Amino acid sequence: MGAVALLLGALPAAAETIRVEMGDVGYKPADISAHVGDTVEWVNNDFLAHTATARNKEWDVMIQPKKTGRITLKRAGTIDYFCRFHPNMTGRISVAE
Amino acid sequence: MFLRIVAASAALVLGSAAAIAQGAKPTDPQIAHIAYTAGQIDIGTAKLALQKSKNKDVRAFAQDMVRDHTAVNQKALALVKKLKVKPEDNPTSKSLSEQAKGTLASLKKLNGAAFDKAYADNEVEYHKTVNGALEGSLIPAASNPELKELLQTGLKIFQGHQQHAEQVAKSL
Numbered sequence: 001m002g003a004v005a006l007l008l009g010a011l012p013a014a015a016e017t018i019r020v021e022m023g024d025v026g027y028k029p030a031d032i033s034a035h036v037g038d039t040v041e042w043v044n045n046d047f048l049a050h051t052a053t054a055r056n057k058e059w060d061v062m063i064q065p066k067k068t069g070r071i072t073l074k075r076a077g078t079i080d081y082f083c084r085f086h087p088n089m090t091g092r093i094s095v096a097e
Numbered sequence: 098m099f100l101r102i103v104a105a106s107a108a109l110v111l112g113s114a115a116a117i118a119q120g121a122k123p124t125d126p127q128i129a130h131i132a133y134t135a136g137q138i139d140i141g142t143a144k145l146a147l148q149k150s151k152n153k154d155v156r157a158f159a160q161d162m163v164r165d166h167t168a169v170n171q172k173a174l175a176l177v178k179k180l181k182v183k184p185e186d187n188p189t190s191k192s193l194s195e196q197a198k199g200t201l202a203s204l205k206k207l208n209g210a211a212f213d214k215a216y217a218d219n220e221v222e223y224h225k226t227v228n229g230a231l232e233g234s235l236i237p238a239a240s241n242p243e244l245k246e247l248l249q250t251g252l253k254i255f256q257g258h259q260q261h262a263e264q265v266a267k268s269l
Contacts, residue, residue, distance in 0.1 A: 025253035048168050048254065065168075085161050086257025087264065 017041050020091065022050045022063065027091035034073055035096050041070040050089065055080045122238045126185035129177050131235065132248060134190040135227050136166040138197040145204055146216050155213045158220070158265050162258065169251055176247055210269070217266035224259035228252060
């Protein structure tokens with residue numbers, strides 16, 4: 001039992017995909033927590049194109065209506081992002097090691 | 098001074114439109130017509146900007162306006178068709194169109210940085226006034242829930258445009 005726990009603890013956590021909806025001119029959920037290596041996938045359910053644009057300019061994803069876009073998180077830290085077309089749309093990703 | 102006159106006249110136009118809309122509570126067919134007209138006007142101004150401006154940010158903003166207002170108006174047309182509402186011309190729509198002609202004529206006389214600044218300032222004022230009219234009179238007056246919902250989504254979109262326009266205007 002102890003050996004299994006030790007083994008599991010030593011293994012890197014499996015990368016996850018975290019889904020964020022773009023709808024009604026907002027990100028839902030607007031705040032997410034993730035780990036390095038995880039993927040964030042935005043699903044645009046609005047009838048307008050949106051972007052997910054990192055304030056630190058690390059990435060800029062444009063997503064057409066009814067399409068998806070994704071990025072893989074490479075570093076730990078807090079990333080604030082927004083839509084370049086509708087800057088009142090804002091989100092945050094807290095990335096842990 | 099000239100720039101201020103252009104922006105101020107746009108505000109006056111839409112301000113008076115909002116006043117008219119507030120005076121007599123507009124009906125759903127009138128609201129649909131006003132909202133659609135306001136969108137078409139912004140598309141027209143954006144197309145002029147795409148003809149005249151060489152500024153990267155101004156052009157990107159104008160392209161956003163054409164794309165978004167076209168999408169919103171297509172949605173509005175689909176909704177009125179579904180609801181079997183026939184958009185109805187009214188004094189507010191007419192005054193909006195008349196005043197828009199004046200704004201376009203003023204903007205056409207400008208070139209280069211002067212045009213860019215006047216266009217961006219006008220976009221800030223225009224969206225501010227449209228958003229005021231939506232919030233203060235058109236949304237409260239709308240009786241059909243689907244029309245009300247589309248206007249509410251439109252308000253969020255146009256509030257985004259206003260912020261974007263403010264950023265562009267500040268950068269010039």
